[in-house]
Amino acid sequence: MTARVSLLLVGAGLAALAAIYCYFYWKNEACNGNWISFNRTGLKRDLKQKLYGQHVAAEVVLKAVTGFMRSQNPKKPLVLSLHGWTGTGKNFVSQLIAENIYQKGMTSSFVHLFTATAHFPHEACVSKYKTQLLEWIRGNVSICPRSMFIFDEMDKMHPGLIDSIKPYLDFYDNLNGVSYRQAIFIFLSNAGGESIAQVALDFWKDGKPRPDIHLKDLEMALSLSVFNNKNSGLWHTSLIDKNLVDYFVPFLPLEYKHVVQCGLAEMVSKGRAPDMEVVETMARDLNYFPKEERVFSTQGCKVISSRLDFYI
Template structure:
């Protein structure tokens, strides 16, 4: 239906262009006006813009994605669903949404960022309103610290000026130069506008391995005590997590005013994954590739990963990080 609609618009636009050369000047002016309007319509149809046609939050879709595609992260899934749904349902938030996701590699931090984007933006992670910064790529040299601060401020301001519903994802926060992220602190605060720009509808997501040791230790303590991982609650980790990240000199959030001024809305812990979760990851990857489900292969892939503690083999060292490449070997 959409394709037919677009073809009709193009047909009318081309017809109008031909008619320009047929009629008198007055009629030509009218036809040109119609053609210009149709041209703008076609452009807006094809090009992403900052409006509900391209940016519409799908709360049901996010919930379904978290339930079906996120494995072993009951705390993270619950927090993210409530935080994002509450924020996107508010037409006049007091500040941007700021989420800090923590955990070892392969536990789902990048993946859940993708799920959030997919359920807000029609183009998902390919949206021109989703911006990803990677520390080692965008901020590699300590000597250029001041330059990075200025550039980061300009990037954030420019993109939010273009679309208030922008999303900024900062990957590898544990490798970011301490103090750099503080350069955007005013944009995350409770200001109505700064230099005529409102940042209140933007979303900022920080991804970091920092604090992962504390999360792992808590999961181990529960396991050793014979308690299920589902018994772990946010209160068991959030205060410990924010404190460890704040005091970690290897973290981009070290002594940051974002924590000191309580501008991070949620510190979201990602628990280490167990064998059963890795099997689920392998099965999900098969489904994504439209391969026939093969539980035997999924178990073999999961079995060949490295687990800790070494004797008990409870938690996957790399989570589901290498599932995609390992599945290539077995299929």
């Protein structure tokens, strides 16, 4: 066997070993800095370039997550409650947060997504769900203190269920030997969307530009709306009463121009060159309110992926 052939075989063997190592390395995710590392620059860039029409939410999320992740010893877990109509970007933002903390993003074994209608469907089983939820969170935080828990469809959550996790969100050093202070909890809800939309509409009627809307214009009315709404999942909850929700993050209703931006980005994600004429035609055919002025989209960006296929 020539020296050249021997070297080729050795090289092939090393490449195979490297491939095997990479496979097992990436398969066996660990709770350490190699797998969990906050990328503030990445989150800031993603919120600026990929999230449309949500200047308030983008600012609040960036500051909240940055402050929490930079703290060596947070006093409590980070609790964010994201509110707004369907298609305004709540799920997308929770995804961006995960992608800029965990190497594997939403597929990380340390990111846990609960959907009310899928995981907690039966009102008669609320007591059982409470026990299971407590055990699931405790078990996973024991494995990795820097775990993330996302609760989608909070407006469909049975009253009282989310209150069961209150001890984990409070200012405790530890509970039965487990500290929850480094964990992140994110609630996603359509509840409060109408009060947010009303503020946006009032600004528009008064001739005030959208960027002039700030968190202070929305947060108090939003928290009260959610607290007093029986269908919010947070109705009369001690999480609000005891100020355990760090930020109520409002997502404004999207305007026509934001829908167009979503459409152009969706075309790129489909591997197509962005076509303004196609996207504008699609955007014009969607529903807007007020009915005559057609200022705000009632569907946001959620239907765009399927709608575009019809127009392309």
